Amino acid sequence: MSDRHFAFWPKGLPRHMSVPETDLFYNVEVSARRYPNKPYLVFYDAKITFAEFKDEAERLAGWLEKQGVKKGDRVLLYMQNSPQFVLAYYAILRANAVVVPVNPMNMTKELRHYVKDSGATVAIAAQDIYPQMKPLLGNGADQGLQQIVVAAYADYLKAATDLKVPDFIKAPRQAIGDAGVTPWNEVLAANLRPGPITVGPDDLCVMPYTSGTTGHPKGCMHSHRTVMHTMMAGYQWFGIQQDAVYLAVLPFFHVTGMQGSMSGPLQAGATVVLLPRWDRDAAAQCIARYGVTSWTSIPTMVIDFLMNPKLGDYDLSTITRMSGGGAAMPEAIAQKLLDMGITYVEGYGLSETIAPSHINPPDRAKKQCLGVPIFDTESMVVDPNTFKELPANEVGEIVTRGPQVFLGYWNNPEATHNAFVDIDGKQWFRTGDLGRVDEDGYFFMVDRLKRMINASGFKVWPAEVEALMYQHPAIQEACVIGVRDPHRGETVKAVVVIKEAQRGKVSEQEIIDWAHANMAAYKSPRIVEFVETLPKSATGKVMWRALQEKEAASAA
Template structure:
């Protein structure tokens, strides 16, 4: 297979890697042996070193075993970014269990579905989420629940202040009195044996079920093995070749339940014996800037909305944030304007990458210090093959530069979807993962995402890719954020509508933007409608919920009286 992308790798990045036949939790044990005193977590200005983190994960694993958790059992982790998430994640792996992370924004119906689908009988739950678990527990397989409070690893003074001022108000003060088989986390690990019994875990065994597809349909559990997760962390290390073991600090503002944060902020950090600067709420920008100025992180994986929030923050120049050297952006297209503003502000190398939960997740990235191409997702990672095939059959490779479906193959790809053989057969064909994204590849092996197959707008028979419209909108000096979507139209089938968030202090009219787009786009791509908003609906990782906007529009149209 021709791999033109290899010609554009940085000299320090190899085309192929060696993948040790080890488990994911072995990396934590190695970090504790080699760098026991190196900071592992920094949370609300309190630190744990790698020896402490590994010891706490051991106790958690031993405690699970004492409750009867066996190899292959699923353990739900419904916890925001905190030391407890990492302890529970690696502790469950040490016990031979499968980790099932939960989105902290989930409501009762989503929690119920994921508990039922995964079959998890044990859950670790942050206290503020416990009422949801308590509500649905009788309708799920849950047998045991461990409840942890976010304050448990705060510094002592802050913990006291939080208890007095915020704990009850923010929903963290909960009672478990009388609830069967429900335990406080700190008492649980305090009473657990110091070491778990050895469990024979193979690299091919499932490590995690990462639920995906919630923005486009019913969530499915992508089954990721120890090997695939380890492979992606190793690929990240090869790509970020400048990073030194035991010397880096990762700004972990991405949620760890999500595959992007799980790999780039946590598993990569543990592999590198790096410190994790844990951010429980990525929307508290002032607090994050203060943490960056104090702890000097060097690597910042994120999403465009995070980089925009930094660049747009009032008086951001008051904060010393130039310690950040490298940033990998994913989950959504990175507008060149945001890339330029953030890089100028920090001096960091901000590059766009690409991935999906089914691939643990990273498959592509622009070279961090090499030749990047704005607007592209860059080059396939080492040992990752990528092709562009025809959308209709998915069997024929299309000519260079032509759009088609992106398919990938590599060591980081999932085993399949949990208990969904039909969905698995559709996504995995002859070892290739069909991503559902429409992309192009140029002569030099750089890939560009055109759009999601499901997001393509068909207006009067013409294919309109929302990204084409959005790139034009982002060039307008008044635009802070923009998204385009296809809404129902009686005459055209679908038509283009733009949703725009203006920069602070700006005003505009829909006609102004329609005229602007008309000067830069083919007529069939020009938005027919423009709506101004104060914010766009997003997932917790900053991906715009285009489907929510379309459903809102459909409800609005249905409510209109007939003409």
């Protein structure tokens, strides 16, 4: 493995980082003790102090324990960025349980797999998307949920604000009389307190789901120790202090937002200004109003932000760091930020590494670059067939090992086995990404070994979308590919063969509308093309790559 990158290591930082051997909720206790009256969360000008946060998280944890949630149980968390998301996340941990964060764009058909696969019997959901989860509440074979806490975002709009509040956020609390449903406010009003914390650093902590070539999302098992590593690494790498102010716009259910904009600031004792959905005007107002110093984002958000004709009306001078990943920042946009005195620092990670395994050194960042391996992390580029390490600038698969690498896929030993490779007696995680290492030891993305679409930073796995599309009664066959999109980078296209009896009775737009109603918006095909047949190999497998190459040639 190359150590060339150490010549560019951030100044003043040791190469090794000692990780606290504590559970994550301990960070809540420490920050509440250190900074009891300081705001941790700011939500449309309403503030929640560290002491208030600890109190409410403990009350929610006490209620969860009263319902029978015990050590190691999985609890689904299904909502947008909000005070309730963060409180629920840490309440689940305080109850010694495991957080299963779910994309709030997921629909009932998708949620069913998370419930069944994780074995969760309790969920915490927002009222605007509770109807998607309601069918999974009961005693049927496919319905494992017994209790759902339903939260109304409006309960935390406790201050007057001139910020534009989305309608779904300010919607008043609704009365839900379904058996097994308890309103968030009643949970807190019960004022129950949890028993002792019994989990340690090697117990499961959070289980984000990722998909792949099988079409079935897989739970990435992370312990308190693996999560603690990237949480600490982020703010130490950038030298974040307790008086930093974060703008949180990336979703907390995703590991980048979870670690970089939620848990990292909590441990540091910093303040987080929350936006549940991207709004470039509200973002600019918040930056100016609260003196935001740190912002983790993705290129599509930054591009939209810089296109705002009113941008010059706001004081953005407090921003000292912008960072992100998911897709390379376009050269012109990176330069525009530099002209504003801001270096956009790119990083790289996956759900399996609970956010970054690589980050650019802040004072020597390279554009459109994944960065270098962070503390105690080893990474190299290997031939994907022989697993021999390749020399500088040759393209191969990126493999990684380090303290943040996940423990395996939940209840899926075969997928776990396939995710790792033994090289010279050491276990390396196979990222499935093709890259190269330059002469300085910086990593660059080149392509994907795995079949995946990157739409606005969201990973879309075609096999999962295809599996959902086959549930449409008119679809005989479907192949999902990525197509270029000027705003999203890539978007989703489905090439579909309609059953003979249904031909002429269903349109492409009807398939698009059905897909949008039955799966998360970011993965739902925005383009559908009907064909007579799909290209297949001699063994009968659909030749998706041929369709992908045909699409690329057409776009070119």
